[in-house]
Amino acid sequence: MRIVDVNEFYSPTGGGVRTYIDRKMAVMADMGHELIVIAPGRRDWVDDRRGGRIIYVKAPGMPFDANYGLFWDAAPIHALLDRLAPDIVEASSPWRPAWIVGKWQGSARRVFFMHNDNVAAYPMRWFERFAAPEAIERSFAWYSRYMSRFLAHYDAVLTNGPALAKRLTARGVRIDGAMPLGIERGHFSPALRDERLRADLLADCGLGPDAHLLLGIGRHHPEKRWPLVIEAVRRASRSRRIGLVLIGDGYERRRLERLAAGAPNICLRRPMYDRARLAAIMASSDALIHASEAEPFGLVASEAMASGLPLIVPDSGGCAEVADRHCAELYRARDAGAAAEAIGRLLNRDPALLRRAATVAATRVRTDVEHVRDLIAYYEALLPRRQRVAA
Structure with missing residues (x-):
């Protein structure tokens, strides 16, 4: 199976997302699958890895964190997806990448993988001195409605664990499954x-x-x-x-x-x-x-x-x-x-x-191998039967 992750949060100097993806690529390779990441970079270049690669597409930097970039132009990403012909396309950023992947015309299954909660990370913190958490949640219900609009373009919506699934489901956001992460x-x-x-x-x-x-x-x-x-x-x-x-x-x-x-x-x-x-x-x-x-x-x-x-x-x-x-x-x-x-x-x-x-x-901590095994099984179930056999 070939999986392409259009990931705005990946950076060679990043933290948890970089660690997660690098390890995920290696584990998938051991299982006979390929993971390719399309990430924003300061220039166009390709970092080949065992079992996959990181394809950097030149993009503007993030204003407040020089470690990361921001996708804007859909054309180069759509061209890469056409050429790579993946079985599954993942996206995780709720901004431009969500729409770029969602509106791509290819035949691959689209999966939105939730890695963060922007309401909890930002407005809940910004306004906590002025309003109760419930009031802040209600004031930012528009964000959940915004997410529901782009999620309509996806075949599956997953979270990286039960905490995020519970929060988003409570806000009325569609969640199809929780895939708890694991560690090495x-x-x-x-x-x-x-x-x-x-x-x-x-x-x-x-x-x-x-x-x-x-x-x-x-x-x-x-x-x-x-x-x-x-x-x-x-x-x-x-x-x-x-x-x-x-x-x-x-x-x-x-x-x-x-x-x-x-x-x-x-x-x-x-x-x-x-x-x-x-x-x-x-x-x-x-x-x-x-x-x-x-x-x-x-x-x-x-x-x-x-x-x-x-x-x-x-x-x-x-x-x-x-x-x-x-x-x-x-x-x-x-x-x-x-x-x-x-x-x-x-x-x-x-x-x-x-x-x-x-x-x-x-001895009971969930491993990254368990996470990837469960994720691959979920993705295989999404594919049409002929594609599943080929994968």
Whole structure:
């Protein structure tokens, strides 16, 4: 089967989407399928990979994030789709790509794959001080109606997990199925825990090895709510010795640096592309803390769980969906005080029992192979019988 993904969110310097697609391409290749990504780039060029390729089409950059581009012209994308003759075409951006793929005249099955919730990520955050969540939802019902118009052109509408499916269905958006993502579980393991590395990370926070080490990983973007995490750690640190290491980057970095100023127990680190090193840091920490209730799936939470790392996460969103309650504390979303209390609850647990529960949970994390296998089975069922046999 040949799948073409017209993906505005793919970038060679991107985060979760790039990681997901690169791994998905490799897994599909192992299963005998081909994945080709059409992505915006600064110039036209092709990056050949095992089992597929990334075709970059020259496009304007995103105004507020130089890592990404924006599609506008349909002609070059339609020409590529005509030439590639895919079995399935995927789209995930609700802006121009949704219409470009939806109105392409080819015979392939079209699938819209929902990776994010723009209402939760933006207006719910922008206006939370002025109105209740229900009122904000009602005010932005027009966005759901807009999505329904382009989704009418698609054969199937999928989400990357149950959290997003529940939200969108509640708004009246058509959802045909949830395809929970998975991770490369073998890359992460509780066995990678390194007490010397843990001590070094705590030393960077000005603390000794008897302190607690919390880890935060993600883009420095407002929807991640890192200021809430910093405030929660400040509050929790009044009664215990806690170090926080935040790994990531983005246009909010300077703000986070200002918020962390004067708090030597909070250490900001640049993104880490050495996955073996990152896996070791995960396994060597005491808990992962996250604050984005807009997270549609929670890949980083799954990676942390596969590393044997307990979670401190909000009570709504993708991280809450994947959290194992035996080794996690949930707190009221958007509430720094509740997050501080959740930190205290987790650190008050028996460390040996908590670590044992987290080690068991690590073996249950969904894998990317399981995700791709389920996705391929769904796509094969969409194809006409003759095409299915050929695939």
